[in-house]
Amino acid sequence: MDRIRIRGGAPLNGTIPISGAKNAALPLMTASLLTDETLELTNVPRLADVSSLLRILSNFGVDHMIAGRRPGQTSETGQTVRLTARTIIDTCAPYELVSTMRASFWVIAPLLARFGQARVSLPGGCAIGTRPVDLLIMAMERLGATIEIDGGYVVAKAPRGLQGGEIVFPKVTVGGTHVALMAAVLANGTTVIENAAREPEVADLANCLVKMGARIEGGGTCRIVVEGVSRLHGASHEVLPDRIETGTYAIAVAMTGGDVTLTNTRPDLLQFALDTxxxxxxxxxVTNEGIRVRRNGAGLEPVDVTTDPFPGFPTDLQAQFMALMTRAKGTSRITETIFENRFMHVQELARLGASIRLDGDSAFVDGVKRLRGAPVMATDLRASVSLVIAGLAAEGETMINRVYHLDRGFEALEAKLGRCGAEIERIKS
Known part of the structure; x- marks a missing residue:
């Protein structure tokens, strides 16, 4: 497996272009199953998860084409992907494909909505909590589907089509809202989704579906109303900027010092994190080019944070912020409310000299004067990049193992950081 070697201590200075959001691109790609016409997506990031979903869609019979580069485009400015689900030859998503990525389970909704049946393996993905699919199943059942679990597969049927209904989520669920939206757009009648996720990626999916002919009101709010239509058509849609990548690089600059402008991004997507x-x-x-992040070398103040659904502090920035607080002047408390097992990076940060105490769903981080480089191991996507951030500030050399997690969610990370002065390189296996 590849490894990443970092020699810490260098401040970051320059410009970092932000890629399209993985968490928006995946549901948008899945939505291509809702129409027999072509869905064109621009600003799609080059990530392992995107490639995995393309393989799953191809297995159904979806044709895809990745457009060639255009003038001014680089390997970091996103790619254009055209998806055409004209002829679907199979509505089964096998375990060997779905097990690699949890979000691939969402294909069950458009398959069920358009074809009246789907058989999808229970999902895999990062081991940061159970993240059950019960709320996703509940949403489809509220629209008239019959659901059975058979040998590790979810078998969904609606031979007469889905029917509009009321879906009330007992807790905010991004995946559940994605599934409910994609199921409801082709259902007969009106669907009301209550306690819907307000994340920008949900609004992005709703906006794309509207371009495809869906009738949706309230996308990005806690109450979404969908008037079902008989069919959707093709469209062209740009994937919104990755707010988690934006926040990650902002935290990296905060950790190392320096002056970096993050381009191709929007502050409204992560205002709470920027305020923190x-x-x-x-x-x-905020500048005409994007978001400018500066730290002149003064000490970091400890701040308590609690992860919450949007517009609160994102759980996907919790590990990165914890790495930052290891160098604060005092003790900070970080409380995780979204996933019950998202502190696996604590032990690896401790190998670098961090002082962190766990108490239930909270981590108490005592700032230390210095971190020292050491070999560490990535446990999941966001934890892996927290080790990169810590390594950028640690004395000496940090070697990060199992970096395939990084390739799932961060496009050209070494190149982006390296151009801003970081001493970072990938060591091929």
């Missing part, structure tokens, strides 16, 4: 960095002592400003 301001409390830490980082200068955040």
């Amino acid at each position: 960095l301001g409390q830490v002592g980082v200068d955040i400003s």
Whole structure:
């Protein structure tokens, strides 16, 4: 397996272009199953998860084409992917494909909505909590589907089509909202989704579905109303910027010091996290080019954070922020409310000299004067990049193993950081 070697201590200075959001691209790609016409997506990131989903869609019979580069495009400015689900030859998603990525389970909704049946393996993905699919199943049942679990597969049927209904989620679920939206757009009648996720990626999916002919009101709010239509058509849609990548690089600058402008991004996608960095002592400003992040070398202030659904502090930035707080002047408390097993990075940060105490769903981080490089192991996507952030500030050399997790969610990470002065390189296996 590849490894990443970092020699810490160098501040970051320059420009980092932000890629399209993985968490938006995946449901948008899945939505291509809802129409027999072509869905064109631009600003699609080059990531392992995107490639995995393309393989799953191809297994159904979806044709895809990745457009060639255009003038001004680089390997970091996103790609254009055209998906055409004209002829679907199979509505079964096998275990060997779905087990690699949890979000691939979402294909069950458009298959069920368009063809009246689907058989999809129970999902896999990062081991950061159970993340059950019960709420996703509940959403489809509320629209008239019959669901059975058979040998590790979810078998969904609606031979007469899905029927509009009321879906009330007992807790906010991004995956459940994605599934409910894709199921409802072709259902007969009106569907009301209550306590819907408000994440920007949900709004992005709703906006794309509207371009395809869906009738949706309230996308990006806690109450979404969908008037079902008989068919959807093709469309062209740009994937929104990755707010988690934006926040990750902003935290990296806060950790190392320096002055970096993050381009191709929007501050409204992560305003809470940016405000939190301001409390830490980082200068955040919005420019014509994007978001400028500066820290002049002054100490970091400890700040308590609690992860919450949007617009709160994102759980996908929790590990990165914990790495930052290891160098704060005092003790900070980080409380995780979304996933029950998302502190696996704590032991690896401790190998670098961090002082962290766990108490239930909270981590108490005592700032230390210095971190020291050491060999560490990535346990999941966001934990892996927290080790990169810590390594950038650690004295000496940090070797990060199992970096395939990084390739699932961060496009050209070494190149982006390296151009801003980081001493970072990938060691091929």
